[in-house]
Amino acid sequence: MTSAGHLVRSIGAVELTLLNAMNDRVAETLTWQESATSGEAVRAALAVGRDGADWFRSLAGSDRQVVFSGAGSSYYLALTAASAYRSVLGSPAIAFPPSELLIRPRSAQGDSAAEDGPLVAISRSGSTSEIVRLVEAASRHGRGTTAITCRADSPLADLADRALVSPAGDERAIVMTRSFTSMLALLLRAISGAAADEGIAGGQGIARDLDALPGRWESTNLAVAQALELAARHWLRIVVLGGGAAFGIANEACLKLTEMSQVPANAWEPFEFRHGPMSVCEPGVLVLGLIGGEGVDEERRVLEESAALGATVWALDPDALGRGLDPVARLPLLLPPLQALAIGHALTRGADPDRPRHLSQVVLIGA
Numbered sequence: 166m167t168s169a170g171h172l173v174r175s176i177g178a179v180e181l182t183l184l185n186a187m188n189d190r191v192a193e194t195l196t197w198q199e200s201a202t203s204g205e206a207v208r209a210a211l212a213v214g215r216d217g218a219d220w221f222r223s224l225a226g227s228d229r230q231v232v233f234s235g236a237g238s239s240y241y242l243a244l245t246a247a248s249a250y251r252s253v254l255g256s257p258a259i260a261f262p263p264s265e266l267l268i269r270p271r272s273a274q275g276d277s278a279a280e281d282g283p284l285v286a287i288s289r290s291g292s293t294s295e296i297v298r299l300v301e302a303a304s305r306h307g308r309g310t311t312a313i314t315c316r317a318d319s320p321l322a323d324l325a326d327r328a329l330v331s332p333a334g335d336e337r338a339i340v341m342t343r344s345f346t347s348m349l350a351l352l353l354r355a356i357s358g359a360a361a362d363e364g365i366a367g368g369q370g371i372a373r374d375l376d377a378l379p380g381r382w383e384s385t386n387l388a389v390a391q392a393l394e395l396a397a398r399h400w401l402r403i404v405v406l407g408g409g410a411a412f413g414i415a416n417e418a419c420l421k422l423t424e425m426s427q428v429p430a431n432a433w434e435p436f437e438f439r440h441g442p443m444s445v446c447e448p449g450v451l452v453l454g455l456i457g458g459e460g461v462d463e464e465r466r467v468l469e470e471s472a473a474l475g476a477t478v479w480a481l482d483p484d485a486l487g488r489g490l491d492p493v494a495r496l497p498l499l500l501p502p503l504q505a506l507a508i509g510h511a512l513t514r515g516a517d518p519d520r521p522r523h524l525s526q527v528v529l530i531g532a
């Protein structure tokens with residue numbers, strides 16, 4: 166299994182030259198330049214998250230189901246936020262793409278589709294057609310709506326009852342990097358702040374750990390270097406494992422890889438990987454483990470089994486990143502190496518990460 170220290174020792178002169186060339190090419194991309202400023206964007210977003218805790222607090226203890234929604238990367242943010250909301254606040258929440266909530270509301274929400282449960286709508290641009298339509302429909306039914314966005318001047322921010330804006334998160338690149346990381350920090354800070362205010366066990370510790378993230382941002386550098394070394398190899402397939410709130414992050418890593426380089430990539434909860442998908446393990450397959458916290462020892466064994474079957478395994482565990490932090494609070498630190506891997510691997514496969522094929526920055530249906 167690859168560990169950061171082992172990697173640094175094992176890079177010989179030839180590999181180091183290749184790695185330097187990869188570093189230079191990645192550094193030239195707009196997508197990486199934006200990702201590389203995530204630490205400052207996270208700092209600004211945490212301040213907004215602290216102020217937003219009161220809204221989430223008003224929901225804490227209520228048995229009304231909160232619906233988190235977003236499209237693309239913002240959907241994976243919704244999955245992570247809903248999981249954190251359930252585990253930190255102990256209250257019900259679900260996550261669905263806006264299209265599912267519009268087209269098949271009963272399939273997503275059952276009878277509670279007709280109720281007035283609050284909606285948290287997530288969108289970097291605040292303009293994606295489906296999320297705007299969902300907030301319009303929710304407002305017509307008198308549901309409380311909150312926008313999480315990077316653009317204060319957007320249809321979503323205008324329509325929602327309340328907008329929490331990541332002030333330094335917006336981007337010019339097509340794919341989402343620091344917008345994702347900063348909106349993640351904002352959401353987690355608002356949720357944990359609400360839990361702390363309610364006196365819910367653990368809330369204060371998570372909020373404190375999140376506030377410490379900007380000071381620890383440089384600790385991602387070694388994992389980013391490791392990601393670039395892995396990005397320079399040709400992979401048949403990449404698998405990303407993560408459970409609980411990390412499942413959304415695992416899916417986001419796969420989306421980044423797929424949209425920028427078209428490498429086959431799949432996300433699973435770690436133990437689900439054992440129930441069939443593990444048959445993909447062989448030399449040339451990379452298995453990433455976003456593990457930490459509950460179940461980490463058992464989940465590490467899944468990675469060891471994958472390595473024994475010939476896969477290359479990379480554990481982004483607390484030894485690699487975020488040692489001593491709460492498992493939910495360390496999640497934003499995972500994004501820089503995952504984004505570096507995707508950008509670097511796109512270059513290895515001859516794709517331009519700044520111009521992912523068939524993709525525009527904002528998806529406007531009917532436009």
Ligand code: F1P
Binds near residue numbers: 235239340525
């Ligand atoms: C959602 C999204 C992005 C994706 C692409 C198209 O955007 O699917 O995740 O990278 O740019 O749009 P948004 O609703 O968060 O602005």
